């Protein structure tokens with residue numbers, strides 16, 4: 481997916497052991513469509529050579545304030561004039577101190593001082609350096625100056641100590657850059673969402689479930705979080721990574737899902753039911769594994785509560801969004817469910833389009849009518865749903 485297509489990024493690499501991870505970061509940013517221009521400090525070049533970054537970014541690497549390759553010898557200005565952001569990763573304690581105090585004694589710090597674009601910084605240093613009063617002051621000053629700090633994370637460090645100060649992993653930094661450029665259409669909103677299938681136990685090893693992969697819900701949770709919302713994802717059993725900034729509550733059955741939803745609901749502005757909740761569960765779940773015999777076996781099922789319908793019929797419900805998975809008559813059935821559950825918005829999809837796969841084709845139904853969206857990868861469909869949802873939410 482080209483989520484950074486058309487973005488020009490200047491990546492500053494300074495002298496920390498984590499500089500080796502910056503090589504992978506360049507690869508990931510490039511894979512996401514970004515045009516990456518690396519600026520290497522003298523310290524950074526001691527860990528990874530310019531040749532590596534040039535090969536991975538496909539662009540010249542810059543190290544010298546007086547580089548004659550720059551047409552007018554103004555590298556400190558020209559490099560960022562049409563950049564969408566500067567990211568310094570890894571950022572040593574030394575470079576943070578320089579940035580916080582407006583020092584400009586090499587190409588990277590001069591570029592940062594002369595920039596017109598946003599600056600993001602991914603600290604990487606020993607835990608004591610991170611916790612030192614000087615670095616705390618510098619980090620606080622950078623925040624006041626509008627610089628975005630990405631991390632640091634906690635864990636084992638190159639020096640063998642354990643604590644805060646590790647640079648975030650390249651995947652997390654790439655995700656953070658993608659999130660940074662998303663319009664904050666849902667800033668200040670709290671969203672509770674359901675995801676995946678439920679599993680209704682027949683005995684300790686068997687159960688009733690369905691083939692929902694959770695991809696649509698996890699994509700939507702990621703899109704909502706990247707749009708600035710606080711997201712709680714009540715998820716049935718799926719094995720997908722939890723999107724950055726999303727709180728996941730794991731459940732198995734519809735009854736557990738219902739309890740977790742109602743526990744998370746106070747204060748929520750929006751509830752989105754993406755889960756393929758089992759409509760029925762066995763009346764009795766056997767304590768021990770049911771033994772095979774030659775005789776017929778009947779299973780008696782009882783209806784599960786309809787979580788979405790219950791939430792939507794609260795005296796003061798959040799803004800409720802349903803999903804409708806149909807195998808035919810999409811418009812009629814989806815709109816019928818929207819009316820029956822009194823939902824302002826429902827997302828209809830045919831199971832053959834959306835269940836299990838990476839793409840989906842959906843139609844949004846609201847009081848204004850039907851709004852078909854083109855078939856696209858689920859993360860793209862999720863962003864389009866977010867954009868539509870944002871237009872329907874009441875102002876604060």
Ligand code: PMT
Nearest residue numbers: 692693694695696753755756757786787788802803805836
């Ligand atoms: O997980 P994927 O593989 O990515 O597939 C995505 C999807 C097809 C599962 C998703 O796009 C989707 O359509 N989810 C809803 C599936 C569904 O169960 O639809 P439904 O028509 O049975 O239910 C209507 C709505 O009521 C849904 O919002 C559902 O979450 C909710 N519901 C249903 C039953 C129930 N007991 N409680 C509920 O809250």
